[in-house]
Amino acid sequence: MSAGGEPASGEAATVAGDAATPAGDGPPPGKVRRPQAPRAVVAALVATVLLVLAGALLYDVIAVRAGYPTRRWRARAADELATRHLDYLWTLVGAGAAVLLGGMLLWLALAPGLGRWLPLRPHGDTGAAIDRAGIGHLLADRAAGLQGIDRLRIRISRRRVRVTLIGSADPVSVQRQLRDELARVTLARPLRLDVRAAPGAGPGPGAAG
Structure with a gap:
């Protein structure tokens, strides 16, 4: 997937990189039931x-x-x-x-269920959810403005976001930027973000290998 293109939610990310870190530093979420089909x-x-x-x-x-x-x-x-x-x-x-x-x-x-929907933090008695593809679009748009990214692959599961970089960008710096963007999505259960460089992509200095 290109940095500004469609996120490939089913595409595997097989690379090495820095350790996964949780997205967002907000208060711990309460128990929110997932949407049931x-x-x-x-x-x-x-x-x-x-x-x-x-x-x-x-x-x-x-x-x-x-x-x-x-x-x-x-x-x-x-x-x-x-x-x-x-x-x-x-x-x-x-x-x-x-x-x-x-x-x-x-x-x-x-038949497709509601597994692709992730619940947001409730506001009063109002509950909402966001599609995984929507989160992928937000991250892709944020990455499109960063230097050194030739291509980007995003895979979003129920608990983790795996991003594979192809280019010379530093995965640590990209992870910091994408983590800030992911923190703007008030998920009931924050996703863990893992940004890694693809093998042979030629990451820049300071990239975790």
């Missing part, structure tokens, strides 16, 4: 139902092994599964419902 509620409900069904089945199997008679519902279900034909109406309905449920769960698993 609606699919989290659906996943919790489905997991609860499956857990209850699996627990009931396991309990009945253990009871039979211990010498107790099989529960009526399990014996009836086994009998229905053994005697009903595949073209039976309720068999087709159950199969269709299972396919729909599986498709919904697959969609929930592949």
Whole structure:
């Protein structure tokens, strides 16, 4: 990514440099809940139902092994599964419902969630969040005004910002500038900033190697 271009949030930064330092010197943030996607509620409900069904089945199997008679519902279900034909109406309905449920769960698993959003410090009863890409744009704009940076790669996770420099700029000086910019974003949980020079990039004097 160029210094003023789009941040590559999924691009790995594999370099050596100075130690990571926390961004910002403000007061320690309180506990702020991360944004939850609606699919989290659906996943919790489905997991609860499956857990209850699996627990009931396991309990009945253990009871039979211990010498107790099989529960009526399990014996009836086994009998229905053994005697009903595949073209039976309720068999087709159950199969269709299972396919729909599986498709919904697959969609929930592949649909993008809210992991890219980072919560900000609340102001009163008002809460807000910022996209990781927005933070990457702020850092890229700040780095665009610095000398000695040919290219810049930024990767932002939930807890850390990794910046890879390609050019002659001193990573320590760049980290100081970007840390000030990152501190302006009032995140509920400040990110750790790690600025490093890419191998063979020819960092200037004083750069950590």
